[in-house]
Amino acid sequence: MGTTLFWYVFRDLLRIFLLANTALAGIMAFGGLLDPLTDNGLSASQVGRILTYLMPAMLTYSLPVAALFACTFVYGRLSADNELTACRAAGVPLWELALPGVVMGLSVALLSGAMLSFIVPRATLAVERVVFSNLAQFAAFQIRQNNKLELGGFNRGVTLYAADARVGESSDDGRTQVVHLLDISIARYADLPEDADPNTTPRPVEEIYVARQATAFIENTGNPDEDVQVTISLVDGMALPRTIEGVDQARQATLRKSQFGPYPLPSPLRENTKFMDFAKLRKLGVQPEQSRRVALVLNDYVRGDQQTAYLQNIVMAGLERDGEFVLVSSDGDIYTLAHGGTDYRLRRATVNIGPGPEAMPDIRFQRTTRTEQGPEMLLAASAESAQVRVGNTADGTELAVQVRLVNPVVTTVEPDGALVETPRTSFETTIMVPTPKEIRDLKMRTAETYLTNPEVSTKMKGRLRREVYKLLNGVHSEIHARLSFAVSCFSLVLVGIAIGVLFRTGNFLSAFALSVVPAILCIVLIVSGQHVAENIPSNVTADFNDPLGLGIMMIWGGNAVVFITGITLLSRLGKV
Numbered sequence: 001m002g003t004t005l006f007w008y009v010f011r012d013l014l015r016i017f018l019l020a021n022t023a024l025a026g027i028m029a030f031g032g033l034l035d036p037l038t039d040n041g042l043s044a045s046q047v048g049r050i051l052t053y054l055m056p057a058m059l060t061y062s063l064p065v066a067a068l069f070a071c072t073f074v075y076g077r078l079s080a081d082n083e084l085t086a087c088r089a090a091g092v093p094l095w096e097l098a099l100p101g102v103v104m105g106l107s108v109a110l111l112s113g114a115m116l117s118f119i120v121p122r123a124t125l126a127v128e129r130v131v132f133s134n135l136a137q138f139a140a141f142q143i144r145q146n147n148k149l150e151l152g153g154f155n156r157g158v159t160l161y162a163a164d165a166r167v168g169e170s171s172d173d174g175r176t177q178v179v180h181l182l183d184i185s186i187a188r189y190a191d192l193p194e195d196a197d198p199n200t201t202p203r204p205v206e207e208i209y210v211a212r213q214a215t216a217f218i219e220n221t222g223n224p225d226e227d228v229q230v231t232i233s234l235v236d237g238m239a240l241p242r243t244i245e246g247v248d249q250a251r252q253a254t255l256r257k258s259q260f261g262p263y264p265l266p267s268p269l270r271e272n273t274k275f276m277d278f279a280k281l282r283k284l285g286v287q288p289e290q291s292r293r294v295a296l297v298l299n300d301y302v303r304g305d306q307q308t309a310y311l312q313n314i315v316m317a318g319l320e321r322d323g324e325f326v327l328v329s330s331d332g333d334i335y336t337l338a339h340g341g342t343d344y345r346l347r348r349a350t351v352n353i354g355p356g357p358e359a360m361p362d363i364r365f366q367r368t369t370r371t372e373q374g375p376e377m378l379l380a381a382s383a384e385s386a387q388v389r390v391g392n393t394a395d396g397t398e399l400a401v402q403v404r405l406v407n408p409v410v411t412t413v414e415p416d417g418a419l420v421e422t423p424r425t426s427f428e429t430t431i432m433v434p435t436p437k438e439i440r441d442l443k444m445r446t447a448e449t450y451l452t453n454p455e456v457s458t459k460m461k462g463r464l465r466r467e468v469y470k471l472l473n474g475v476h477s478e479i480h481a482r483l484s485f486a487v488s489c490f491s492l493v494l495v496g497i498a499i500g501v502l503f504r505t506g507n508f509l510s511a512f513a514l515s516v517v518p519a520i521l522c523i524v525l526i527v528s529g530q531h532v533a534e535n536i537p538s539n540v541t542a543d544f545n546d547p548l549g550l551g552i553m554m555i556w557g558g559n560a561v562v563f564i565t566g567i568t569l570l571s572r573l574g575k576v
Contacts (some may be wrong), residue, residue: 003085004101005092009074009100009101010077010100010103010104012074013071013104013182014070014102014104016069016070016073016074017069017104017108018068018069018157019051020061020064020065020066020069020070021062021063021066022059022086024058024062024186024313025055025058025059025061025062026058028058028062029051029054029055029058029244029385030051030059032054032057032058032127033050033051034048035046035056036127036131041575044221046130046133049099049130049131050103050131050257051129052253053123053124053126053127053130054121054127056115056119056120056123057120057127059115060112060115060116060119060120061366061404063108063111063112063115063489064108064112064488064489064492064519064523065092065492065515065519066197066228067105067108067489067492067493067496067514067517068124068413068492068493068495068496068519069092069496069511069512069515070104070494070496071101071104071105071496071497071498071500072496072499072500072511072514072515073500073501073508074101074500075098075101075496075497075501075513075560076500076501076503076504076510076511077500078324078501079095079500079504083360084097084501085364086321087436088512093209093574094501094573094574095570095574096311098494098497098570099495101494101496102490102493102494102496104493105489105490105491105492105493105494106490108489108490108493109486109487109489111324112485112486112489112565113482113483113486116200116482116485116486117276117277117278117482118197118258118277121274121275121276121277121280121469122275122277124274124275125275127188128269128275128323128466129175132244132269134167134177135177135218135220135228135265136167136168136170136177136178136179136212136218137167139165139216139218139230139265140179141166141167143160143162143164143165143179143181144164144165146257147162147163147242148160148161148162149265149492150153150295151263151265152300152355154296157188157189157203158186159186159187160181160184160185160186160216160232161184161185161186161187162181162182162183162184162185162214162251163180163182163183164182164183164574165180165181165182165186165315166179166321166340166432167180168180168215173301174321175220176217176218176219177217177218177220178215178216178217178242179215179217179218180213180215180216180220181213181214181215181232182213183212183213184210184211184213184214184232184234184237184261184311185208185209185210185211186209186210186214186232186234187205187207187208188205188206188207188208188209189204189205189206190203190205190206190348200290201273201570202257202277204242204335207239207240208239208240209234209237209238209240209260210237210238210240211234211235211237211238212217212235212236212237213235213236213239214232214233214234214235214237215229215232215233215235215277216231216232216233217230217231217232217233218230218265219231219262228264228265229262229263229265229456229468230261230263230264230265231259231262231263231391232259232261232263233260233295233383234259234260239426239428240341255484259430259489260430262276262391262400263321266533269537270293271291271292273474273475273478274478275363276478278479278482278570281354281365281475281479282479283474283551284471284475285472285475285479288313288468288472289446289447290569291471293467293470293471293524294468294471295446296383296467297462297463297467298445298464299444299448299539300448301445301450301460301464302443302445303348303392303396303430304441305442305445306390306392306399306435306439306442306443307349307390307391307392307399308346308349308440309439310390310399310401310436310439311346311350311351311388311389311390312346312348313405313438313439314436315351315388316346316351316431317350318423319339319344319353322336322337323339323340323341324337324338324364327431327433327435328433329431329432330432330433331365332369332370333369334364334367334368334369334370334375335365335367335377335403336346336364336365336366336367336368337362337364337365337386337388337403338361338365339351339354339363339364339476340362340363340364341355341362342354342355342362342385343364344574347388348391349390349391349540350385350387350388350389350532351387351388352385353377353385353386353387354383354384354385354390355384355385355406362382362384363382363383363384363385363386363405364380364381364382364406365379365380365381365382365383365386365403365408366381367379367380367382367429368380377413377552379410379411379412380407380411381408381410381411381427382408382409383405383406383407383409384406384407384408385405385406385407386403386404386405386406387402387404387406388401388402388403388404389401389402390402392536393432393494396432396435397434397435397440398428398432398434399430399432399433399434399435399439400431400432400434400553401429401431401433402428402429402430403428403429403431404427404428405426405427405428406425407423407424407426408423408424408426408427409421409422409423409424409426410423410427412420412422414570422509427564436529447464451464451465462538462540462541463538463539465540466536466537466538469540469544469546470534470536472548473533473547473548473551474479474533474534475549476533476552477529477530477533477548477555478546479553480552480555480556481526481527481530482531484522484526484555484556484558484559485523485526486558488522488523488526488558491522491559491562491563491566492515492518492519492522492562492566492568493566494562494566495518495562495565495566495569496518497566497570498565498566498570498573499515499518501573502569511524517525518562518565521558521561521562522558522559522562524558525554525555525557525558525559526554526555526558527557528549528554528555529550529552529554529556529557530551530555531551532550532551533547533548533550533552533555534551535547535550563573
């Protein structure tokens with residue numbers, strides 16, 4: 001095949017390929033914009049940035065289809081115009097005439113592999129970060145769309161419901177974002193029993209808080225991949241506790257102004273293998289414990305252990321040893337809670353104190369501060385019963401100790417020094433205390449610690465195994481899918497050349513219609529294979545059958561069928 005003939009065919013292929021690739025990428029980019037636009041709400045600047053980041057990914061994903069279409073159309077036109085017949089009559093065999101298409105297919109395959117390994121993951125991650133860059137806007141949009149926002153905290157699920165939400169002004173450094181809420185209610189759900197199925201068993205409501213208005217303060221560390229903390233301030237609200245240990249019926253309490261939290265707001269930007277370059281995927285495949293997904297499960301277990309250890313070693317130990325426990329908050333105030341001889345017990349990460357045999361106010365609570373003149377009382381209370389629970393902050397340097405009193409008489413100090421006693425149905429406060437070193441050191445526990453510990457429940461081990469399997473299968477299937485997608489650029493080119501010659505497709509519509517079928521076969525099997533490989537049950541048992549092998553077979557199956565079909569057709573056509 002002469003140089004002139006080669007470049008004559010190759011220029012046509014390149015021209016049609018670039019035209020088809022640009023058109024397909026533009027259509028796919030606008031299609032990819034619809035989902036975040038409808039689900040999260042975007043500003044004009046966000047739309048422009050997303051389209052910019054989407055283009056590299058869409059250009060890459062359209063490469064195999066564009067290469068297939070270009071070969072089908074160009075070789076179909078050459079065949080329809082009898083140019084291929086003339087070339088073969090001049091002694092140029094079909095294999096040499098197919099050389100420009102083969103060269104283009106190999107070039108596109110190498111380009112696709114490089115883009116999928118390094119550029120596309122970063123561009124896709126940049127799109128997600130733009131979508132969730134304004135967490136206040138994201139939270140407000142979710143509330144306006146669904147009237148709720150899922151939170152977490154105190155080892156229990158927390159759901160915030162609101163009729164409307166409006167974004168307020170952020171702090172100067174952008175670390176604190178504000179959302180104003182109307183007609184709000186907060187439902188705090190208790191943990192399920194160990195043997196309960198989370199997919200079929202509803203979580204019981206432990207407490208409900210309602211208010212006409214509230215303000216949510218979203219604190220973030222500046223890392224968009226990390227969970228943020230949400231603190232909610234209720235004004236003129238009401239508490240409706242549902243399950244208070246030792247109390248026969250639910251009680252109603254009026255709250256003039258109360259603060260709840262901090263509750264973790266899970267980052268909407270979750271760990272995804274599609275956001276990782278090839279080097280990161282290989283690293284996680286060897287060291288899965290560095291995965292954020294696995295770390296989240298470990299962190300959940302460690303936080304539960306930290307909360308239980310604090311309640312046992314600090315709260316329960318103080319009540320048993322001295323009849324009271326004393327906390328020194330991060331700002332230096334001193335809090336004391338004495339049980340007054342009533343019963344106290346630890347259950348479900350909560351210390352329940354009282355009530356006494358005759359429901360007398362035997363529990364004493366006091367808050368004092370240090371002054372130059374000595375300790376000064378700021379608040380005192382006596383109550384029938386109390387609850388103490390602990391939550392973790394994002395950085396782990398502090399613990400949020402929540403104290404709740406039932407039917408207290410609260411004594412406050414007026415500016416003139418007078419003491420005012422106020423009976424209430426409920427009193428709640430959150431105390432931020434530094435995390436003791438022995439509690440903080442529990443963060444050193446690893447996945448192996450929980451998987452080999454016989455005291456860890458089978459359910460917890462199964463959940464941890466599931467995350468490890470899900471991560472490894474996701475990593476391996478993503479690597480194979482990228483390689484298979486890149487190779488499909490070459491195998492589809494072979495089929496495109498054969499289809500063009502065989503069907504003499506000399507127009508765009510015919511070429512597009514014929515090229516769709518093999519392209520869909522490859523892409524559908526790649527995507528389906530990934531889903532099969534990542535289909536891990538909620539609880540991985542010892543006899544678990546790993547679906548990774550079947551998934552990889554499906555990922556490469558479409559390529560194998562298309563490649564064999566292309567070689568077979570070209571061989572037969574070459575003999576004609």
